Amino acid sequence: MTALSKSSTWIKMVLDGRMRVLKFSSTEIRQSLVEAYLAIGYDDDVVEFWDHLDAKQLTPSSLAA
Numbered sequence: 001m002t003a004l005s006k007s008s009t010w011i012k013m014v015l016d017g018r019m020r021v022l023k024f025s026s027t028e029i030r031q032s033l034v035e036a037y038l039a040i041g042y043d044d045d046v047v048e049f050w051d052h053l054d055a056k057q058l059t060p061s062s063l064a065a
Contacts, residue, residue: 018050 022030022039033039038049 017054021053 018039022033025033030039037043038046040046
């Protein structure tokens, strides 16, 4: 696997992960992520947010609790 294809795979996983969170989240969680500009983009704050979720292994349902 070349560096480019590894990078492409990683990018696809990131996008798939966000889309899965948005797809399976409640309407309220999804709306909150969209309104907070966390559903799209790669600004440092956005990436940090998703990294934090991953590190804590938080799920949308645990965020709603």
